[in-house]
Amino acid sequence: MVYAFVLFLLASVLFAADALKHEAAELLQDSPEMIVQRLVAGRQEQIPTTYIASIKQIRGVQSVEPRLWGYYFDSYSGANYTLMVSTALMDHSGEIIIGPGVSRRSAAEGPVQVLGKKSIIPFKTSDGSVLPLQVRGLLPSATELVTADLILMSEADFRKIFALADNRATDLILKVRNTKELATIATKITERHPDTRPILREDILRTYAAIFDWRGGVVLMVLSGALLAFIILAWDKATGLSAEEKREIGILKAVGWETSDILLMKFWEGAVLSLTSFFIGVVIAYLHLFVGSAMLFEPVLKGWSVLHANFRLTPYITVYQLATLFFLTVLPYTVITIIPSWRSATIDPDSVMRV
């Protein structure tokens, strides 16, 4: 039971990390080719739109667009939203399109309310006044994994809320003619504007491959905890057999069993136990993650955030994951169970039975 639980934990963490990594790699391959941020004292600052003209002059750059986005803390619900300017709302000042998570906006302690079209969300602007914006539409719930906290609005409303000067943008997005030239263009941009930091699409993909790597972060923490529990379990098994088990071996030897027969029997006993736990642990982990939407991990994943995306991960399992789990657990456990049996089986049956 304990063994199956340890395996469930290990398998859950491995499956979740790989599924997230795979999902990110698939979705973010359509993210911008290059983003140019401006850094001041190590922190991201608004970038002057005058940079656009000089970046456009670099050979190979196809287009440079300013991107306007920022964070907004909603004191009513206690949630953080990502506000973003959308060209679709350019001529619709006073209107917004909200993500599925925002549509569940409710008072911090109140019941869940669902916002729909024509609902009003008041925004506090940086000068202290209130700007009420009407919901024009909702982003599809299928896109919740990328849009849960998103609020799309017109440029005029965005600039009004954050008192952003007309010649400033949050960052710039670039399209290039040949993606092989991305690194060269990035170098030229930093030469022209040393206060900028270009982020390539490749960097974004690499970020997600690294942050959910099973050799880092909480994944490693859970893995080490579970592995430690497994080692204790195996160590307990390896340090000796109970008196009853020793007596059983003594009787088997007394009725004519060879040491090799006993070892073979113990091997199969360990293997059956190990494999049963393996199958139970892995299958329950799969069901928990991909059918039960990881409900046991939900409090950990939510953290302190009020707004969280409700999404179901697309299952991503490979033979490599199962082989890793198998060789980390089943194989060492099975081998370890033979050692004490071998010790008892080589002793005189009479003395073993007297224990």
Place this chain on the structure above:
Amino acid sequence: MGILLLCLMFVDAAVCRRIDRKLVRQRRETVSVLALTDLCLFTEAPYTRHPSMADWHTPFQDHPRSFEHFPSGSLMAVPPHLRLRATR
């Protein structure tokens, strides 16, 4: 029985991936049209909402040597662009 369950697991995963294809396409289109850069997994802090956009002050949100205090910050490893910079 166990092997059969594992096989069923693989079959279910393949079926789910096939069913989710339309959904994935829709998500990719949204990422492309809105020029999004990150998954919306943790909304509690800017650097966990947009880890790929995080700046180098991320580990010192409040002051130098401050400890990580957002739970989701410990769920993920440090993005490579921040780690590379730190080693330079």
